[in-house]
Amino acid sequence: MDSSGSANADSDARGAQRPLSPHLSVYRPMMTMMMSIAHRITGAGLYVAMALLTLLFLGVGMGGAFYTAFGWLGSSAIGGLLVFLITWAIYHHLLGGVRHFLWDRGLYMDPKGREALAIGTLAGGVGLTVLTWIARSLAG
């Protein structure tokens, strides 16, 4: 390495002039690719969702002005829609994890299997969310 910490400053400089290998742009969208992107988006979304739910629960726990400020997250229509989307994100991300669990064991890695698993993640996430909310409304 030279004094700049680079293995080879000249080759780095030349490398910086060259384009990177294309990755996203050379693929047509595939289910496995879309579900991989969705897994990351739902994960990042759940990070924000946890912060919002923390504010709601702090409002409920502390009451007063805190509940006035954040209670709408649980009691309004927009808050209800947010919580609905959060439950979907939890289930979708959870099933994405199950998909990776199966792939880590070498299961369903053939073209049909991995496509079916990706579709199963999407359908399963939506299905579990709808089932949960129907069961919840029936349970009262």
Added chain:
Amino acid sequence: MSTPTHFKSGREGRGAAFVADHHGSEHARFMRLTSYALAPLGILAGWYLAGVVGLPADGVRAAIGRPFPALALIAFGVIGMVHAREGMNEIIIDYVHDPALMEKALRANRWAARAIAALWTLALMLIAAPR
């Protein structure tokens, strides 16, 4: 049999994010282990969250203030934020290429995840506390 490689790329700038930092298997193992706990806790959390929508504060307290829902939600929040911090670290490493900015983002993520987990726990303890 695995063969350890001691090669360390000195590549900088564009493309540096594609150079292995040799933490991949450790990260995957950590995410998988936390997922084992989060899978059942996530289903419980989805159930309890769907049950609090539209309720007044007293209703929310009645729904999740009992010991089991409160403990399940606390576990979900704490383990979830540990898992989320690792996941967000990967996103930062993938998309923030400026080393100084990346370092700041990783530090902010560390403290944000800790703050959310701590406040989440405090909130649920307040909800579950006898009145």
